[in-house]
Amino acid sequence: MNVILLSGGSGKRLWPLSNETRSKQFLKLLKDESGNTESMVQRVYRQIKEASIDANIVVATGKSQLDSIRSQLGNSVDVVIEPDRRDTFPAIALSSAYLKYEKNMDDEEVVLVLPVDPYAELNYFKTLTKMEEMVMQGVSNMSLMGIKPTYPSAKYGYIIPRKNSCLVEKFQEKPSEEYAETLIKEGAIWNGGVFAFKLGYLIDIIKKYINFDSFKEVRDNYDSLPKISFDYEVVEKEKSISVVEYEGIWKDLGTWNTLTEVMDDNTLGHVIISESCQNTHVINELDIPIAVLGTKDIVVAASPDGILVSDKHQSSYLKTYVDNIHQRPMFEERRWGEYKVIDYVSYGDGTSSLTKSLFMKSGKSISYQSHSVRDEIWTIVDGTGDLVIDGHVRNVRRGDVAYITKGQKHAIRANSDLRFIEVQIGTELLESDIERFEWEWN
Incomplete structure (x- = not known):
């Protein structure tokens, strides 16, 4: 099995701890079973290993994240650097060319692509082997992971399977909550953004845009690939797709509201918090203390890049407010x-x-x-x-x-x-x- 981990984005929704070079997946706000702090990317990498998946792991990322990846995962993991940001299809295409020509993988090998920051149980990663089997056995050209919904959400896309079948009938992108509720009653599941396919399958698609026989030729002609998501360029055009459902804990830790739900401690850093505080999280990366008294349902986050004080629900709208902050990163992790x-x-x-x-x-x-x-x-x-x-x-x-x-x-x-x-x-x-x-x- 070959795994491509997609590591991109600037993580503005977790400002001020995240910035242009320190994306959300590198924030060490979680804890492993021994109580040691770890980041989202460290957690995912650890869980893949703990699931006993024998896989070649490639991280697709931009140059600005290379030092963070090397610092947190070491030098043993393969990293493919995108020449510029061009969305998920070009990133997956470049990584697939790397597997074929630099790692000498056969066209019949299965490639699994997943985001670098899902918060899930170990069975999530064991589900990857079931997706691999679907593709290897020729059930479909591509297999997707579906997440069993826990509530009608308007934030996720939905997969609608055929009745009494593992094959996909159609997709629905981010419906209203009312329509999502109807879809769930009809058997729809969340699209987890995980794909499985044979390496040669994608190599053939890449050759529609680039004539190549080496990884270098794909990298040198990267701007010839369309700037488009993998969903739009590949998934929506494919008729033979199966889905494997994962039932278990799964969260998108993209906002302070969802991230604080899985943090083991309510405070991190030099923090003074009163017993009268309710559902309050305070994360302080500064060398000065923060005191919080009598608050309810708020998050406070402080770093050299700024200070956030927000109602937890309102924190999901943060990106709109900080998109206009243009300053150099005040904190960076290097190798x-x-x-x-x-x-x-x-x-x-x-x-x-x-x-x-x-x-x-x-x-x-x-x-x-x-x-x-x-x-x-x-x-x-x-x-x-x-x-x-x-x-x-x-x-x-x-x-x-x-x-x-x-x-x-x-x-x-x-x-x-x-x-x-x-x-x-x-x-x-x-x-x-x-x-x-x-x-x-x-």
Whole structure:
């Protein structure tokens, strides 16, 4: 079995913890059976393994999410980077080409595609093997996962199976709640957004748009693929579709309202909450305390990107309000650790300063790089590491300061968990102001 996990989106509905580079699936707000915090993507990856599914797993994502995936899943998982965002059909097409040409998978192999952030029980993942069997046995060209509805929802699409059959009769996209209730009485089930098909099936569809014999040719001609969802481009055009129903816990953790329903604790971070609070969740990523007294049915979330105070039901409408917030991410997770912006000041002469607090994991390193329009000052506040500037290496520890001027090549490696403060000074302080070079640590 081959599994493609779709990891996309900016997660504006979970602002301020999510941003352009830190999507909702990377927020560590859940807990595993041992009580350790984990993100949605870590949970899904763990559950696939725990379901004893022997699968090649490929994560389809954009460049901005690569560091988060590597940080949370490690280097063993395959990652396919989309050249640009073009919806789910191109992402699945590119990943399928990767499986065929880079992983040498046969056209008869079954591919399963699922989102990276479903909240479900282990049987959800065991249902994948039933979908694989449907396609392998030739019951249909494609198999879908249907979710047994728990209420008439207008947020989901519906699958209407044929009577007394596992085959699909038709689809209904996001009906009104009244019509959804009628559909459910007639046997309709939620469309879980999970697909199964043979690899060669999709390769043939891709060749309608690109003449290719390698993964590189598909990637290089990515903009030739239509910018359209997999549902519209493939599913709605296919006549031979079966459905396998999953009965169990399943949630779309796309809003604060639904996410807080599955959180084990009502508070996270430095929080003071009174006993008079009811159904209140407070998540604080700041270094200052938050005190909440006597509230009911609200969520408070604070991060370097902003502060949210919302009625839980109203939180589902958050995206409309934050779509107009255009600022650089103030917190990012990288494969070497993480950083947060703690200060930004513009001065009268056109110069600006930006101050970051960085945490590096022991054994990790930042790439050998230079900047063309800014200087940097690094102050080591905890741990030890090796610093290289223009080829000269020295050991650094708490209290050491390094001055890095425009054009100087520099990198740092953490010999233990390392924390340092970085102050950038220049006329343009952009993450894109970076040129990388080769460097081999001894």
